Amino acid sequence: MSLRLYDTATRTVRDFVPQEAGKVGVYLCGLTLQAPPHIGHLRSGVNYDVLRRWLLHSGYEVRFIRNLTDIDDKILVKAMEQDRPFWSIAYANEQKLAAAYRALNVLPPTYEPRATGHIPEMHELIARLIAEGHAYPASDGSGDVYFDVASYPAYGALSGQRPEAMQPAGDAPDRGKRDPRDFALWKGVKPDEPADAYWPSPWGRGRPGWHIECSAMCWRYLGAEFDIHGGGLDLIFPHHENEIAQSHAAGLPFARYWVHHGLLSIAGAKMGKSAGNALDLDYVATLGVRPVELRYYYVAAHYRSVIDYSEESLREAAITYRRIEGFVQRAAERVGAGAPGDSPAAIAELPAAFTAAMDDDLNTSAALAVLHEAVRDGNTALTGTDDAAVRAALTRVRSMLALLGVDPLDAAWSGTGQDGELRGVVDALVALALEQRTQARGRKDWAAADAVRDQLKQAGVVVEDTPQGPRWTIGEQH
Template sequence: MTLRLYDTATRAVRDFVPRIAGQASIYLCGLTVQSEPHIGHLRSGVNYDVLRRWMIQGGLEVTFIRNITDIDDKVLAKAIERDRPFWSIAYANEVVLSGVYRALNVLPPTYEPRATGHITQMFELIETLIAGGHAYASADGCGDVYFAVGSFPAYGKLSGQRPDEMQAATDGPERAKRDPRDFALWKGAKPDEPQDAYWPSPWGVGRPGWHIECSAMVQRYLGDEFDIHGGGLDLVFPHHENEVAQSQAAGLPFARFWVHHALLNLGDKKMGKSTGNVINLDSVLERGIRPIELRYYLLAPHYRARIDFSWEALSESAVAFRRIEGFVARATELVGNVEPGVLHADFTAAMDDDLNTSAALAALHEVIREGNTALAEGNTSAVAASLASVRAMLAVLGIDPLAEPWRDTTSGGDLRGAVDALVALALEQRKAARDRKDWAAADAVRDQLKQAGIVVEDTPHGPRWTVESGR
């Protein structure tokens, strides 16, 4: 496939070519699970799910790794606050995260490793760095091990920062460091931290630093070099900068492309768990927005465009998706269940151009406009062609209402059969009233259905009903 991606490392759009023909490998920095996810986190899951689906559409076999950070400072702070084992907090939030991803139709990763399952690989990588003169154990006996930033001349290249202008890393006491910028690879045990959060190591009892976790997991599952490393813009420095440094200093080529998505802001601040500035999926559902509509909202802007969240914007986006859904429903009633067909050329060009979902949706809506015209004219062949193209585009974006997991769930879920029968009975009563010209009785049936959240639309092919949004 011909795919151009904006590469953070080179700050340019480059043609993506897999290392191995027909295969691609992606590593996405997953969440630190000290609390439940919010919709800012879900943007990451949705954006890289679309990238993965587009690569699969292009004929690539994709190995997709998304990690779980289940041990770090934030997780331990939450464990102390709640007086619970760190692992119980991490696992409970991981379960919630998996459920939310499923709700938004995010494909499961090929593997989803936890940091705590890869301590041995971290040891090996740290020992390699020490042997190469790129890392050292603290001389004060605290058990910390640090990466020597000055030993890696390319430090700062990914983020575009000058090492001589950098502030001290805050993940360890400066007294233990040779250089304030050096960052922790291994952290010795501390009396004020949970004592079940430590492992024996060559440098004393302790736990891993944040950055070494990802480098170890990447090498374990994708090898010394892989295609794409993804994450949010807030991870470029220091997390990804440190990953590059420690991995390449250990002799690993590491990522060929760096792709970062912009953040979702609430007001003038990044949505973040540490500030309580969050909106989760349950909050969205309470407002009558369905998961498929939230997915549409998150993927509609270009992945490098910041989203300034507002309930008004989310509602407008939901209305836009319902127009798509409405066309699919009306077209299917006329021509039956048409399978996804050929992608529109403008959609393909947009997706190949740095995954420009905004332009791709413009192409989708243009096909829908043509399909609506064909519907008005009763041109069944044109309607079928439009529907096939629309479904193909929606499949790439993961929002085809006629496909799993959305099928039926948008109009009543498991209760659809019972609701169908009850509404059909009411519509028969309405038809009987209309046949005898008892318009008041017919309108009364329609009003009663509306009060129950059922919207009836009269079409040339008979009445069509849908569940009112928010019910």
């Protein structure tokens, strides 16, 4: 079975056939950098990281582009509110986003372009659209340039909306538009906005509209036609609808597949800063949930499903992951960790049912059911004396975990930088406490030994005695 993906444009799950054999171009609409990322944003990065890992595992060479919107209306509002340069806000939030993705073991993109670095490409596309009669400069002297929605008969096909039923675009005043549904490609300079947020153009000083930014970056890094365009369901309209219209009207075939992920809500409402319900990685850490457990929480749901966040469901996912992690650790202590999870040996051990689930529109829910069965078999093997059976089970489990990005033995989870240094400090302190416990047990001072274990447990460190010596983990007993 080969990979099948749900294509929003055709509303069907269909066979994935790339434009060029053996190579795949993927464009993911990244974040607008007006604020630090919350866990709703981060689901996108993890979902498409799983897609990328599966494409790589399937033998494709993947060019993965994830853009950054570093100039738009929202960022300029923040700049004026905070009396800071817009680029300072965008860069600070870009750094926070990069750190969050590293913490979640999201592979870095092939390239991560910023919108402000691609003004010439935007100018070229806008000029094409004007020349072909699909765009026009506003007649009110504002310097705005608009896409003429009525000139593109297929407008609305992606979202399934009828143009006559659409509301005004709302991205600029209607006074300069021929039709309220027309959307801005270029926005002329405004006296009440930051003076440094503008670039020269054939239509006067101004800045790009949101939608033209992505079309230009897709074109620059993936060419006129590419394989997969991704993003959240909330981007289908108007953002992706407008991308298609302006790109096709400019003569670009554009994306062959449109892949959209479900959103992460809280109490049924979309998570967001404006709603006051945004939770970030730091908050998740206060719950005792590690980044690897948050990533498991994301992949436990099918990428197209809505995740309605609750602390209870997140903690349940963390406990489930710790059971998997416990098997991996015990098996590795007994037979050795072996090769990394995506080694040739591990790929040979990948269960057919897991492969079938992942090829079926990345059905990670079904894939995890196969994983849990393998963990149960592995735990059974651990009760016996057949090391070969334990080793085979460990290889199968690690291969599946690696393809989902949650292999507990992956070096990514050992931490680097400040997090890694903190882990090193914790390791040293726990090792010291365990040595004191071992000495107490040697003296047969069971009360003192139990006291050390209880104090560690109160601090969230669980000690398990194994034939290889005491082993500690953070969280519940496996």
